[in-house]
Amino acid sequence: MSIHSRHIVIGGAAGQGLVTVGQLLCKSMIRAGYEVLVTQDYMSRVRGGHNTYNIRVGVEPLTGPTDACDILVALNQETVELHRNSLSSKGLLVLDEELDALGLPALKVPFATLAPKAIFQNVAALGVLCSALGIAKEIPSKLVHDSFGKKGDAVVQQNMQVLDDAYAWGLANGLECEKLPQPKNLTPRMFLNGNEAIALGALAAGVKFCSFYPMTPATSVAQNLITHGRKMGVIVEQVEDEIAALNMGLGASYAGAPTLVPTSGGGFALMTEAVSLAGVMEQPVVIVLAQRPGPATGLPTRTEQADLNLVLYAGHGEFPRAIFAPGTIEECFLLTHKAFDITEKYQTPAFVLTDQELADRHMGVVPFDLSRLPAVAQPDLGDGAAEQYRRYALTRDGLSPRRIPGYGSSIVLADCHEHTEDGHITEDMGMRVAMNDKRFIKAEGMVDEVVPPKRFGAAHPKRLLVCWGSTEGAAREAADMLNAKGESVGVLSFSQVWPLNPGQFMADLEAAEEVICVEGNKTAQFARLLRQETGFAMHGTVLRYDGRPFTPDYILGKLAG
Amino acid sequence: MIDINAYGEYKTSWCPGCGNHDVLKALKQALAELDLAPHQVAHVSGIGQAAKAPHYITLNGFNGLHGRGLPPAQAVKLVNPALTVIAESGDGCNYGEGGNHFLAAIRRNVDMTLLAHDNQIYGLTKGQASPTTFEGHVTKSQPDGVTNAPFNPIAVAVAMRANFVARAFSGNVPHLVKMIQAAINHPGFAMVDIFSPCISFNKVNTFGWYKQRCYELGDDYDPTNWDAAMEKAYEFGDRIPMGVIWKTDRKPLNERLPMCAKGALGKQPVDKAVLEGIMQAYI
Numbered sequence: 001m002s003i004h005s006r007h008i009v010i011g012g013a014a015g016q017g018l019v020t021v022g023q024l025l026c027k028s029m030i031r032a033g034y035e036v037l038v039t040q041d042y043m044s045r046v047r048g049g050h051n052t053y054n055i056r057v058g059v060e061p062l063t064g065p066t067d068a069c070d071i072l073v074a075l076n077q078e079t080v081e082l083h084r085n086s087l088s089s090k091g092l093l094v095l096d097e098e099l100d101a102l103g104l105p106a107l108k109v110p111f112a113t114l115a116p117k118a119i120f121q122n123v124a125a126l127g128v129l130c131s132a133l134g135i136a137k138e139i140p141s142k143l144v145h146d147s148f149g150k151k152g153d154a155v156v157q158q159n160m161q162v163l164d165d166a167y168a169w170g171l172a173n174g175l176e177c178e179k180l181p182q183p184k185n186l187t188p189r190m191f192l193n194g195n196e197a198i199a200l201g202a203l204a205a206g207v208k209f210c211s212f213y214p215m216t217p218a219t220s221v222a223q224n225l226i227t228h229g230r231k232m233g234v235i236v237e238q239v240e241d242e243i244a245a246l247n248m249g250l251g252a253s254y255a256g257a258p259t260l261v262p263t264s265g266g267g268f269a270l271m272t273e274a275v276s277l278a279g280v281m282e283q284p285v286v287i288v289l290a291q292r293p294g295p296a297t298g299l300p301t302r303t304e305q306a307d308l309n310l311v312l313y314a315g316h317g318e319f320p321r322a323i324f325a326p327g328t329i330e331e332c333f334l335l336t337h338k339a340f341d342i343t344e345k346y347q348t349p350a351f352v353l354t355d356q357e358l359a360d361r362h363m364g365v366v367p368f369d370l371s372r373l374p375a376v377a378q379p380d381l382g383d384g385a386a387e388q389y390r391r392y393a394l395t396r397d398g399l400s401p402r403r404i405p406g407y408g409s410s411i412v413l414a415d416c417h418e419h420t421e422d423g424h425i426t427e428d429m430g431m432r433v434a435m436n437d438k439r440f441i442k443a444e445g446m447v448d449e450v451v452p453p454k455r456f457g458a459a460h461p462k463r464l465l466v467c468w469g470s471t472e473g474a475a476r477e478a479a480d481m482l483n484a485k486g487e488s489v490g491v492l493s494f495s496q497v498w499p500l501n502p503g504q505f506m507a508d509l510e511a512a513e514e515v516i517c518v519e520g521n522k523t524a525q526f527a528r529l530l531r532q533e534t535g536f537a538m539h540g541t542v543l544r545y546d547g548r549p550f551t552p553d554y555i556l557g558k559l560a561g
Numbered sequence: 562m563i564d565i566n567a568y569g570e571y572k573t574s575w576c577p578g579c580g581n582h583d584v585l586k587a588l589k590q591a592l593a594e595l596d597l598a599p600h601q602v603a604h605v606s607g608i609g610q611a612a613k614a615p616h617y618i619t620l621n622g623f624n625g626l627h628g629r630g631l632p633p634a635q636a637v638k639l640v641n642p643a644l645t646v647i648a649e650s651g652d653g654c655n656y657g658e659g660g661n662h663f664l665a666a667i668r669r670n671v672d673m674t675l676l677a678h679d680n681q682i683y684g685l686t687k688g689q690a691s692p693t694t695f696e697g698h699v700t701k702s703q704p705d706g707v708t709n710a711p712f713n714p715i716a717v718a719v720a721m722r723a724n725f726v727a728r729a730f731s732g733n734v735p736h737l738v739k740m741i742q743a744a745i746n747h748p749g750f751a752m753v754d755i756f757s758p759c760i761s762f763n764k765v766n767t768f769g770w771y772k773q774r775c776y777e778l779g780d781d782y783d784p785t786n787w788d789a790a791m792e793k794a795y796e797f798g799d800r801i802p803m804g805v806i807w808k809t810d811r812k813p814l815n816e817r818l819p820m821c822a823k824g825a826l827g828k829q830p831v832d833k834a835v836l837e838g839i840m841q842a843y844i
Contacts, residue, residue: 190843208826233829235820240665244632251633255640256827367840370833405621406644409600413622
């Protein structure tokens with residue numbers, strides 16, 4: 001059971017407009033002052049594609065998805081059949097009057113009457129749902145104006161008429177639906193998902209180049225950069241394959257463009273040789289990997305956290321890297337921004353590791369305060385003593401000033417071999433060792449800048465749940481639910497998983513009586529990494545690898561079992 | 562004209578007599594005559610004997626992975642259109658490992674030059690068949706003779722209507738210089754397939770073998786006639802044509818993208834006011 005929220009599940013076939021209805025409804029609820037959290041579920045293998053858009057709404061901040069369903073909006077009969085058993089005891093089914101409610105308490109909507117053409121059904125559904133939930137009509141009205149304004153007055157007028165009729169119908173038909181409590185949060189908020197927040201974070205950091213090959217669930221990162229690229233001066237190039245994507249990205253980085261390359265596990269596997277190139281060439285690049293379950297094609301539209309080892313070890317040879325794993329939409333923005341700083345400062349690849357659940361998770365998010373963002377490291381834009389410039393000059397901190405070819409008369413030679421200070425091939429043993437050591441001196445600085453893990457729940461917990469990335473929300477809520485029953489449970493959530501800085505968290509691990517790792521894979525990859533690096537063996541694990549996101553109920557069930 | 566000494570003089574690891582020495586000499590002369598200073602050029606390569614070129618000439622250089630010279634080269638031009646971009650690698654790198662990038666580069670048509678050393682053998686790895694090795698050619702790795710049909714880079718590039726397709730021979734440096742210059746000056750993706758004989762591992766397609774067959778196309782040849790170009794692309798026997806086989810003038814990608822019009826992308830500041838506006842649209 002969940003706390004302090006209600007759950008609306010919109011289900012239908014792909015192409016029926018469930019995402020449009022869902023987005024309009026969510027934006028209305030956010031504008032009304034509610035907290036909203038959306039999880040998208042693409043059941044693409046069930047009879048021609050059955051999808052759901054799962055909305056959680058409440059007045060208190062929400063952290064993650066749940067399994068509940070209080071209002072089921074069925075756009076087709078299949079949705080009724082598939083979800084009839086998940087509807088809660090006080091739940092309500094909303095469906096077209098032509099569909100069969102199978103005996104469930106239902107609101108049968110005459111969509112054919114309310115929407116003169118099929119194209120208006122989304123707005124008709126919005127009107128009915130807003131009235132059912134007790135959202136003042138002015139809010140969806142303004143949203144319809146805002147959303148359809150560009151299409152001209154006639155389109156706006158037609159949609160407004162449909163909205164009015166649908167809302168009035170909803171009121172007149174005395175719905176037996178529990179109204180939402182009074183909202184609290186009247187701050188204007190964006191309706192934003194993880195991939196959109198990553199794109200905004202990259203733009204804020206100054207991204208200028210993105211090369212990509214489409215792959216679910218990462219594609220919309222590039223898509224968002226395409227949408228805003230012209231205004232922000234970003235080139236986004238869809239390329240022939242993922243190998244080209246990262247190699248091209250490194251060329252762009254060499255030529256002075258802060259660069260982002262988004263992909264998922266299979267695409268990233270193709271990039272691994274170029275990851276190694278970025279390491280030896282000391283070329284900055286931010287790689288976003290939105291995980292989905294493997295091996296190989298796995299469950300293409302589902303979620304998992306099983307590519308930690310892949311990202312940790314990708315690329316032959318040894319070189320430093322940073323891996324961020326945002327736990328929230330805000331962190332998708334902030335840590336992508338930080339990844340650009342770290343990759344430029346340390347001239348080695350930085351990763352943003354998310355997953356389908358977080359990529360597609362939508363929430364209400366206050367617009368980011370750009371004036372409070374720290375400055376992002378820049379290359380060396382000087383051209384002093386150009387004739388003596390050496391791209392890989394050996395320095396005390398391992399950082400060689402990175403000049404950009406063509407900006408001045410300095411010659412910049414970037415190389416994939418082991419090389420001399422000026423970038424030429426060498427097989428000299430001493431130089432090899434010096435260069436390898438130089439690259440790892442940089443790693444020491446990176447440890448000092450690690451984002452510390454976050455602590456939630458009980459202050460001095462007896463039981464500590466350790467998690468990373470998107471699992472944070474469900475783990476926090478599970479801890480809250482246990483603490484409400486009088487237990488002592490804390491959460492230690494890592495949003496940077498490499499490098500680790502044990503000084504930041506060892507005391508937490510040692511103080512708890514029981515430490516449980518909660519992560520979305522079969523082999524407890526993070527628990528093993530932590531043990532490898534610190535010697536600390538966790539006392540148990542809660543793992544999920546069925547392709548579904550963690551929910552509090554799932555965690556509680558595993559802890560109890 | 563730039564002093565040719567500006568491009569430096571380096572000790573190479575190429576065999577004495579290797580065609581690559583002459584290609585390097587021709588590249589320096591071509592750049593000097595075009596008045597391109599070392600810092601105005603980005604020289605990108607992959608892996609192979611030819612791909613070591615950035616280490617033997619003073620230019621901005623990016624020596625990347627085997628087969629992957631073209632993707633970074635294109636990106637460099639898009640990100641900083643002021644740079645003259647030259648990719649240089651061998652037949653294995655461009656037509657084998659990097660074949661997909663070769664096709665994509667022709668389609669993308671970024672303003673850059675590809676110098677493809679073609680010696681019809683793998684030199685760096687000591688004598689295996691390359692994509693352009695003839696059928697039947699016996700090597701240590703193909704002891705019964707090559708069974709694959711050879712890749713015809715000129716025919717593929719002409720078939721795809723690449724912006725500029727030329728062939729040259731390291732044994733004719735003055736002509737090679739002209740071809741490199743014409744390729745650099747031609748807008749869009751321009752390739753020169755350069756016969757550069759491997760004296761150690763190809764005992765069939767030797768310097769003499771090419772010398773005997775290569776002839777220069779005359780002024781009466783029209784490189785804008787696609788049918789004639791396809792015919793020349795398949796002339797590869799007793800006589801092999803040298804020169805501009807095909808050219809056209811499809812607009813380069815860097816001239817189509819509005820982002821390239823303001824110069825180097827890395828120098829453009831982040832417009833925070835625009836970004837604030839973008840965020841407002843999500844509300």
